[in-house]
Amino acid sequence: MPGTPPTRFVYLGPEGTFAEQALRTIPAAERTSQTPARSVGEALESVRVGAADAALVPLENSIGGAVGVTLDELAEGEPLVITREVILPVEFVLAARAGGHLGGVRSVAAHPQASTQCRAWLHAHLPDAAVVDVLSNGAAAVGVAAGDFDAAICAPIGAARHRLAVLADKIADHPDAVTRFALFSRPGPPPPPTGDDVTSLAVYIAHDRVGALLSVLMELAVRGVNLTRIESRPTGEALGRYVFFLDCTGHLADARLGEALQGLRRVCAQVRFLGSYPRHRWTGGEGERPAPAPSGTLDTDYVDAAAWLARLRSGDLS
DSSP states (O other): OOSSOOOEEEEESSTTSHHHHHHTTOGGGTTSEEEEESSHHHHHHHHHTTSOSEEEEEEEETTTEEOHHHHHHHHHSSOOEEEEEEEEEOOOEEEESTTOOGGGOOEEEEOHHHHHHTHHHHHHHOTTOEEEEOSOHHHHHHHHHTTSSSEEEEOHHHHHHTTOEEEEEOOOSSTTOEEEEEEEEOSOOOOOOOSSEEEEEEEEOOTTSTTHHHHHHHHHHTTTOOEEEEEEEEOSSSTTOEEEEEEEESOTTSHHHHHHHHHHHHHSSEEEEEEEEEOOOOGGGTOOOOOOOOTTOSHHHHHHHHHHHHHHHTTOOO
16 A cells, blocks of 8 residues: 555445445454545545545445446546455345344335345245335444334344344345445555556547547557456536546556556546556455466566667667
8 A cells, every 4th residue: 555554444334334344354454543434425535635544435346336426536536546455245134133033024124225136035035024225234224223123134244233133144136246345545656566456547538539449448458458347437528428447457567557558648538547456356265367468468578579679779680
C-alpha cells in the first residue's frame, strides 16, 4: 500500500454487512479504526478529504454485476487508486431471535438484492411469509433484534453481532455467488508487483473516430495483455457517450503493460489509472493462475527488443 500504512478505514455500512465482513479479512485493518459510511460516495469522499486513509466498497457481484454507483464515483470524482481487492463468498443466513423456529416465521426482513438472490429458497421453505424490504442486510438483523420482524436474511456477521439464532445457512440460490470489494486510497506509488496482479483503468474513447473501441482492445491484445473485465457506463455528456472500465492482468511496472498504457494514451480521449494491485486468490487459498502471455510478449522480450533498437540507432547491426 502506498505511503504510510493506513490506520483509519471506512467501509460501506451499516455495521453487520458483507462489507464489514470483507474488511475484517484484511490484516492491515486489524486493531485500527473501522467506521461505517452511509453510502459509497461518502466512503470514498472521506478518503479524498483526508478523514480516512482507505475505503472498502463493493465493485461487482457475480450475480448482480457491476456496482454502478462505485464506477460513477471513479469516473467523476477526484482520483483514487485501488490498492487491494477482496473477493468474498456471499453466504446468506436466515436469522431469528433466540427461541425462534422456521415454522413460526411470518415476516422476513431483507434487502431487495438479498431476497432476490434467495427467491427459490424462500419459495420452497417460507412460501407464505411476507418479505419486507429494508435498506441493508445489517438493517434486517437490527429489525429482527428489535422485534419488528420474525426473521432476517443477512450476513453471518450480522446475525452474530445482534445475537440472533441462525435458522438456516447458505440459503442463496447460487451457492457460488461472490462479491468483489476494492480498497481505495489516495494516489501514490502502487504496491510492488507480485507476478499475479491486476491493473484497472477507466478509458474514454474518441467518439469521432471509426473503430475507436477496437483500437483500445488492439493496444492490449498485440502486447499479450489479457483483458479480464470490461464494463461501460454513460458519461452523462450525451446519449451514446460512455466510459469503459477495464481490468487487465499485469502491473504498471511490467514493460508490456507500460507500453500498452502508452498506446492507450495515444488513441484514447482520456485514460484514468485506477491502480495496480495483487489479484485476490480466494478459491481454496489458491485460485486459477492468469492466462500465460503469448510468445514474444514477456517483459524479457520487450527488454531485448528495446536493446536491439538502441543498437540499430547507434549503427550496430550485430
